[in-house]
């Protein structure tokens with residue numbers, strides 16, 4: 001999964017830029033209008049007005065969708081795999097364009113602004129894991145080259161990884177991949193969230209941010225989502241309602257259409273598709289009447305699936321010496337220690353400096369062009 005050397009990382013970065021440019025030229029939807037303006041984002045209000053969309057030559061995916069996400073709001077898209085969540089997020093990034101209607105950010109039609117300025121204003125935590133054979137610090141900094149070390153520490157505290165990273169012999173300078181640490185899938189997701197935190201966008205997109213993260217850790221991250229992204233408009237997609245239940249507003253997708261909307265409580269009361277998804281999410285048990293309206297308590301009963309397998313950072317054989325001691329570092333212990341540390345807690349609450357997702361970020365490069 002990791003590149004063999006820094007040279008390859010450099011070459012891949014270069015290819016990323018190249019592919020983006022190629023893509024921009026070839027994909028009509030991504031071409032800037034001749035008079036395209038620079039997107040200026042102040043509030044981060046996202047609006048979909050009467051939006052319909054279908055992939056080229058395929059049946060319509062979304063039909064006449066209206067959505068308004070207010071500044072600082074968290075809106076979730078939840079639905080089974082293939083229900084269309086990522087496609088909606090892709091519309092915002094102009095990875096594809098709507099066939100009807102408009103997508104607006106702060107009242108500016110995103111098809112009338114430059115793709116570069118659009119993407120510079122949107123922080124992304126994509127589904128794909130894109131990591132370089134480089135230090136942990138530099139991998140997070142990829143989201144924003146001007147971000148200070150201190151901001152990176154704060155982001156890692158927020159996702160419960162700071163203690164774990166600090167316990168490595170080379171700390172944040174530890175190499176990821178060959179000859180270094182090989183974080184588990186869940187840890188990589190949390191590092192990806194840390195990347196999103198240090199990114200710049202007033203609008204943040206999180207696509208399955210906590211897949212492969214154990215439920216307990218997921219709950220702690222999501223509970224603090226507003227503290228993680230203060231003042232930013234967040235769109236979060238997941239096929240697990242547990243990931244999205246904290247959102248201010250939830251869109252429920254089924255068979256590539258929005259079938260329900262509302263808050264967690266209202267959707268649970270309705271007893272529709274969301275209720276059914278949630279019921280399956282809690283280990284197949286129907287929620288009790290108390291659980292129906294009480295998300296935090298519901299989480300308390302949630303099985304800590306996968307927690308047992310997250311014992312320590314899986315390290316390559318050559319890298320075990322990077323640990324200061326051979327005592328395994330337990331993820332949950334680390335998290336507890338930091339949650340109980342008021343200084344770190346405050347740091348999490350008060351965090352947030354801005355950075356910019358560069359338009360050549362690998363998130364925007366087609367997966368077929370990646371070498372990972």
Ligand SMILES: Nc1ncnc2c1ncn2[C@@H]1O[C@H](COP(=O)(O)OP(=O)(O)OP(=O)(O)O)[C@@H](O)[C@H]1O
Pocket residue numbers: 055056058061079080081082083084085086087088238239256
């Ligand atoms: N580039 C594409 N071309 C054609 N069809 C596509 C393309 N990308 C996605 N689709 C189809 O669009 C539908 C919605 O896919 P999408 O990725 O938006 O779903 P999703 O809810 O995000 O799924 P998941 O949770 O698995 O990521 C699926 O039927 C998928 O096969």
